[in-house]
Structure formats: structure tokens, C-alpha cells
Amino acid sequence: MAKLGKRTRAAREAFAGKQNVTVEEAVSLVKGNAKAKFDETVEIAVNLGVDPRHADQMVRGKVALPNGTGKTMRVAVFARGDKADEAKAAGADIVGAEDLMETVQGGKIEFDRCIATPDMMPIVGRLGKVLGPRNLMPNPKIGTVTMDVKEAVEAAKGGEVQFKVEKAGVVHAGVGKASFGEKELVANIRAFVDAVAKAKPTGAKGSYMKKIAVSSTMGPGVTVDVDSATAAE
Incomplete structure (x- = not known):
């Protein structure tokens, strides 16, 4: 023993x-x-x-x-245009669309929370097998699929x-x-x-x-x- x-x-x-x-x-x-x-x-x-x-x-x-x-939350946001700018201004660590999808598909996942605007879900949906097992898949039921990316990012960063x-x-x-x-x-x-x-x-x-x-x-x-x-x- x-x-x-x-x-x-x-x-x-x-x-x-x-x-x-x-x-x-x-x-x-x-x-x-x-x-x-x-x-x-x-x-x-x-x-x-x-x-x-x-x-x-x-x-x-x-x-x-x-x-x-007490933890520093790293947040990734799938968004384009004004919503991408809004996410960056709110403090998102990673913001992208197809480029971010390719990064995740390549096995590089440097974030703890994933948020997406509704129009990005066809892209994010391809990542289900990667993000799902890690509980990172955006979901409207918990507010991570939303047009209000500012609120979602600030909530994630705020604990x-x-x-x-x-x-x-x-x-x-x-x-x-x-x-x-x-x-x-x-x-x-x-x-x-x-x-x-x-x-x-x-x-x-x-x-x-x-x-x-x-x-x-x-x-x-x-x-x-x-x-x-x-x-x-």
C-alpha cells in the first residue's frame, strides 16, 4: 500500500x-x-x-x-461585420468566421467559451464533433447563440x-x-x-x-x- x-x-x-x-x-x-x-x-x-x-x-x-x-475566461466568437467588431470591443479573445472554423478543425482550441451569431451556425455546425465533447458548442438555450454578442462576451468574462x-x-x-x-x-x-x-x-x-x-x-x-x-x- x-x-x-x-x-x-x-x-x-x-x-x-x-x-x-x-x-x-x-x-x-x-x-x-x-x-x-x-x-x-x-x-x-x-x-x-x-x-x-x-x-x-x-x-x-x-x-x-x-x-x-477567479478564472480568466478565454472567449471565442463566430461573427462577421459589425457583430465581429462588437465582440472585439466587448473583450472577446478570438473573433472570426471561416478562418476560425479552420483553426478549430486543425485542433487549435485556445478558448473556454464559444459564442456565435445565428447566421454563423451553418459554419459552427460543422464543428459539432470537435466542440460538442468539450461542452463548447454554442447553444441558444444558454445564450451562446445570440445577436447580443456584447452581453454574452461580458457575461462570460464576468464569471x-x-x-x-x-x-x-x-x-x-x-x-x-x-x-x-x-x-x-x-x-x-x-x-x-x-x-x-x-x-x-x-x-x-x-x-x-x-x-x-x-x-x-x-x-x-x-x-x-x-x-x-x-x-x-
Whole structure:
């Protein structure tokens, strides 16, 4: 059996016997044990009572975290003419049309969010096999296929988080950095959980939110009491 390092042993001891804690206690534990040499991301995973193989049980959406994510978001926009200029002025990192399509087809994907104007979708549609598996495909349901590229770019740059349930029925996202204050992280977590709750699909039966866990990039996770995560501050 592999020998555990000092940091790993200390983290396990700190988390021992602490499950289904309040959001505040979970944040305190995670922050206190984020000991890596970089600013770790605080991550949340929500286990949902849905089967995403059925269309009426698909969960996806977006949320503007009140305190941002702490991450620099690289944004690409498929647009032409005035809309391309609007995207650049709003702070988009990459703007293009056929040229951008060829870049992506060549395997060069240097962005975290992809936005497109509706007239660009015939071009973007050819990239489904490349962008789809990376959850980068523009979608009107989450505001990334839009004529208001300025608002979409600014939202992405301002800390908007997109989420989509995975095959196992889990939704996860980064909700801040370990360097954030505890109150900031608590507010972000509750905002994310609230958005997932509001995205409950019509086909969901029984218990919707089964389990919530919070962790840092290199640290162990702790389960959070669902009622605490959904309670108003």
C-alpha cells in the first residue's frame, strides 16, 4: 500500500467524521486544507436524481456567480461585420468566421467559451464533433447563440458559469478560488445550487438533489447538507 504524504494525512484527519455539514463549515474545511503551491479552484459536484439519457430529464443552464470564478475566461466568437467588431470591443479573445472554423478543425482550441451569431451556425455546425465533447458548442438555450454578442462576451468574462448534467447524473463546476473569502464562496455555492434547482426538468421524479460535495483541486471532498446549500443567506 502506498505511503500517504504528510499533507494528505493531515487533510484526511481534518475531514474525518465530517459529512453532511453546513455550507459554511464545508467552505472552512476546504479553504483550510487547500495547501497546494497554486491558488486551488473550489469545486462543487451535485448528484441529481435524473437520467440524462431521456430528453425530459436533461439538466443544463447558466448562472452568474455573485463573486465571479477567479478564472480568466478565454472567449471565442463566430461573427462577421459589425457583430465581429462588437465582440472585439466587448473583450472577446478570438473573433472570426471561416478562418476560425479552420483553426478549430486543425485542433487549435485556445478558448473556454464559444459564442456565435445565428447566421454563423451553418459554419459552427460543422464543428459539432470537435466542440460538442468539450461542452463548447454554442447553444441558444444558454445564450451562446445570440445577436447580443456584447452581453454574452461580458457575461462570460464576468464569471458566468455554464453547467450540464453528465451521464452519471452529476453536475459539477468551479465556484471560486481558495483565496476567496469564506462568505464569497458560500454565496457562490448557494447561487450555483439555486440555479441547478431552478433547472429541474419536467421528467425528474422523486428526490432531485441527492448529494452535494465541495472540494478543492488537490484536496479531499466533503458532503454538504442539501438543505443548508439551498437555504437563503
